Amino acid sequence: MITRVAVVALTALVLAPLSAQQPATVSLIINNGIVITVDGNRRVLNPGAIAINGNAIVAVDTPSAVASRYKATQTIDATGQVVMPGLINTHTHAAMVLFRGLGSDMNLMDWLNKVIFPAEAKTLTADFVRIGTELALLEMIQSGTTYFSDMYYFMDTVGRAARAAGVRAMVGQTVIDFPTPDANTHEEAIQRTVALAKEFAGDELITPSIAPHAVYTVSAAHLESVSRTARQLKIPIQIHLSETNDELRQSAEQHQARPVAVLDRLNFWAPITVAAHGVWVNDSEIALLKSRNVGIAHNPESNMKLSSGTAPVVSYRRAGVNVGIGTDGAASNNDLDMFEAMRQAAFQAKLVTGDPTAVSAVEAIEMATIGGARVVGQQDRIGSLEAGKRADLIIVDMSRPRQTPLYDPVAQVVFATNGNDVVTTIVNGTILMRDRKVLTMDEGTVLAAARGAVATVRKAIAP
Numbered sequence: 001m002i003t004r005v006a007v008v009a010l011t012a013l014v015l016a017p018l019s020a021q022q023p024a025t026v027s028l029i030i031n032n033g034i035v036i037t038v039d040g041n042r043r044v045l046n047p048g049a050i051a052i053n054g055n056a057i058v059a060v061d062t063p064s065a066v067a068s069r070y071k072a073t074q075t076i077d078a079t080g081q082v083v084m085p086g087l088i089n090t091h092t093h094a095a096m097v098l099f100r101g102l103g104s105d106m107n108l109m110d111w112l113n114k115v116i117f118p119a120e121a122k123t124l125t126a127d128f129v130r131i132g133t134e135l136a137l138l139e140m141i142q143s144g145t146t147y148f149s150d151m152y153y154f155m156d157t158v159g160r161a162a163r164a165a166g167v168r169a170m171v172g173q174t175v176i177d178f179p180t181p182d183a184n185t186h187e188e189a190i191q192r193t194v195a196l197a198k199e200f201a202g203d204e205l206i207t208p209s210i211a212p213h214a215v216y217t218v219s220a221a222h223l224e225s226v227s228r229t230a231r232q233l234k235i236p237i238q239i240h241l242s243e244t245n246d247e248l249r250q251s252a253e254q255h256q257a258r259p260v261a262v263l264d265r266l267n268f269w270a271p272i273t274v275a276a277h278g279v280w281v282n283d284s285e286i287a288l289l290k291s292r293n294v295g296i297a298h299n300p301e302s303n304m305k306l307s308s309g310t311a312p313v314v315s316y317r318r319a320g321v322n323v324g325i326g327t328d329g330a331a332s333n334n335d336l337d338m339f340e341a342m343r344q345a346a347f348q349a350k351l352v353t354g355d356p357t358a359v360s361a362v363e364a365i366e367m368a369t370i371g372g373a374r375v376v377g378q379q380d381r382i383g384s385l386e387a388g389k390r391a392d393l394i395i396v397d398m399s400r401p402r403q404t405p406l407y408d409p410v411a412q413v414v415f416a417t418n419g420n421d422v423v424t425t426i427v428n429g430t431i432l433m434r435d436r437k438v439l440t441m442d443e444g445t446v447l448a449a450a451r452g453a454v455a456t457v458r459k460a461i462a463p
Helices: 004-020 063-069 094-099 108-123 126-142 155-165 186-199 220-233 245-255 259-265 283-291 300-305 313-319 338-353 361-375 409-416 443-461
Strands: 024-026 028-036 044-053 056-061 070-072 075-077 082-085 087-092 145-152 168-175 206-212 237-241 273-277 294-298 323-325 393-396 422-427 430-434
Touching (some): 028 063, 028 393, 082 409, 087 273, 087 323, 094 108, 108 443, 126 145, 126 155, 145 206, 155 168, 155 186, 155 206, 186 206, 186 220, 206 220, 220 259, 245 259, 294 361, 300 338, 313 338, 323 338
Parallel strands (some): 028 075, 028 082, 087 145, 145 168, 168 206, 206 237, 294 323
Antiparallel strands (some): 028 044, 422 430
């Protein structure tokens, strides 16, 4: 005879596995996309699906596998579209979008000294920087950048603007040996850095840093002060390094050594140091940068436009140096489109080495994602689509005539796609743009403010 206790026990035994198989509820599932994971196995899932809960990726798998384990309160159908990690721009001066188009067809030193530095001295205020940064953020969200490393002035303003827009950023207080719009002295720049570090300590989106401009514009004593400050505050350093031949000449005159040697002699490097450009370096300097864990922000477009030279990307990568891609400021590029920068990084390496395999499409997309994450010390959180990482990703339309036919999604992303093809941008699990509609910023308001700032710039540059 079956007792009531036995029936209850049997029922529990039968129902337990069924209950365990019920899909868990997550906040978002992106279904049926061509998922370029940029993970350690370089997986491309076609079709693939991504389950996101809150700010984290919980699964990357086939649609059927994800559906068997998860259900979502919100879904996005990405059929025929590429889903990939958000792009990481390792070197920007975001607010300089308001100087876009000034000083074209000049070399770096003339461009800085005759155009940019004078214009900045007459225009920069915290509000001007906010307006410029918001314009840059709008452009970045629309073109798939989810993280940017910025060095400029009034960086508390930049950090607040990025956080409000929902974009991840490293914000670096500029240190330079002449009075600037936000700091008249070196000591004041250090004080601003301390305040910046305090304001954004532990912030989910914003990483504070300190940003000495370059070896030729910052004295040895002040470079040492920057290094001490970075170590005391436990923040990264950003610096322009060996960008031009002129920089090497000035470094020799001022410091009697090449820039890399100057910094090493000063024990300058922080645990996370982002060196922008790194064009004019030799093999021994590359080995030294590797030993000091210095990451390189490669800026192919601004380097070409200013005729600064070509960074030895292949040599860096062969030596194991972390290399990311940057746009530089839109005043010297002239946009913040990381797809263009990614493409030019590949093309430039192929051209200067005479080797069409020098930087492949796969390697280019890695430099723009997980490579950039390594440069900024965030590879455990962002840069690839893997369970446990933050949900920073983009969805890219692949239906344009120039993207048709679609044989190799990775090659098509690198060699035929641009920022206008991004349809959805997600950072930290929050949808910043969906179907080309930016949700965290008012585009009309941002553009109106930027156009209003043009009058200030025109007045500043008038003869």
